[in-house]
Every structure is written in C-alpha cells, then in structure tokens.
Amino acid sequence: MRLLLVEDDPMIGESVEEGLRAEGYAVDWVRDGRLADAALAANAPGTYDAVLLDLGLPGRSGEAVLRQLRARGLALPVLILTARDATADRVRGLDAGADDYLVKPFDLDELFARIRALLRRSAGRVSTELAHGPVRLDPATREVRRTGEIVALSMREFMVLQALMEQPGHVVTHERLREAVYNMNEEISSNTVEVHIHALRKKLGADFIRNVRGVGYKLGGPA
Secondary structure (H helix, E strand, O other): EEEEEEOHHHHHHHHHHHHHOOOOOOEEEEEEEHHHHHHHHHHOOOOOOOOEEEEOOOOOOOOHHHHHHOOOOOOOEEEEEEOOOOHHHHHHHHOOOOOOEEEEEOOOHHHHHHHHHHHHHHOOOOOOOOOOEEEEEEEEOOEEEEEOOEEEOOOHHHHHHHHHHOOOOOOOOOOHHHHHOOOOOOOOOOOOOHHHHHHHHHHHHOEEEEEEEEEEEEEEEOO
C-alpha cells in the first residue's frame, strides 16, 4: 500500500514516515502544497491508496490541495493531520472533501488504525481481514495464516501479498506492485517483484499466485 504524506514539519514528517514504513507502507513524503499537487497530478489514479494531509502548508494550503483533488474527481481517501482542533476547522476540512480528521499531537497507533479503517471503507470491505482460499491476511497484526498456521513473510513479501489480496479476481500489474511496495526515491531492479512472487509461491503454494504474461499477477485457486 502506497501513501502520500504531505507534512512540512520535519520532526513530525520523519516520525510519521518512519512509523508508516515500519508498518509496511510505501511512503512518498512532500513538504509543500504545490509539490503535493504535482505528485498527485504526475501519478496515475490508483498509484496512491490514501493521502495524509497537513493543512498549514507552504506554497499552497492543504485545503486548496484537497479541493483541487476532489475537483479532479479523485475518490482517493484523505486523512487530515493538523493542529487546528476547533470544531469549525474540522467541519471545514470534512466539507472540503476529507474522509477523516486527526488532531496533532496524535498517537501513531491511532493513526495506523485510522488508515486501516480508511482503506477498508474505500475497498468496500467490512471485515478487517483479507481472505483468499486457505490464506488469511490481517493488516492490523501483520499476520498471514494458511490453513490456520502462521506463515513467516518478509515485510516486502507481505506488502506484495496484500496488494494482490486487495484485488481478488483482478490482474495487478507489475507497475502497481512496484508502486505498492517501493516509494518514488528507491532504486529497484527490474526483477524485484518477481523475486517476491517466487518467495510467496514457495510459502503459499505454486498455484496461489498466477502469472498473466506481459501484464502482471492475480490470485489463483478458489476465492
């Protein structure tokens, strides 16, 4: 899952970015409203799974960024992170198109829970778990089980698997898998995703992930 973090405070930004990456998210962090606009415009819809947006930004306000995003028709989940705690500010942010509002200072565990809830709602899911055949994936605990037994995965393997299980029945392209796992500043080799897929097949079964030649991968077997 890939997030766009828009935060100009370096201490807060570094703390949130580090925490999110430890939770298994790919994060692109920008510190200016205009850079946020540019990141959203330059990347195809679906590149980001959610935006974490400060309101008091240099260049362009977070509210202006949000209104522009909604004016473009993007249904991307947006969580406002701000020190503005007045009721009027919350109402204004939500009416501008935000999906949730978290006041600084906040606990990282609460932030993570709110992100999971946002992503769950945007995918139209009620259950916190993802399931496909004998495999269960819990985004909150970072556990994967196959027929009830815990399967040990690396963080990158978990991220690839989650990206696939978020789209059951659909082909997930190579590009989308790379975007879900790596941020825009990381250099990766051309076969990195294939390495993770190979490891997942060894642990979950050779037929659990199918190759769609020239396009990407999809889950195999019964849903």
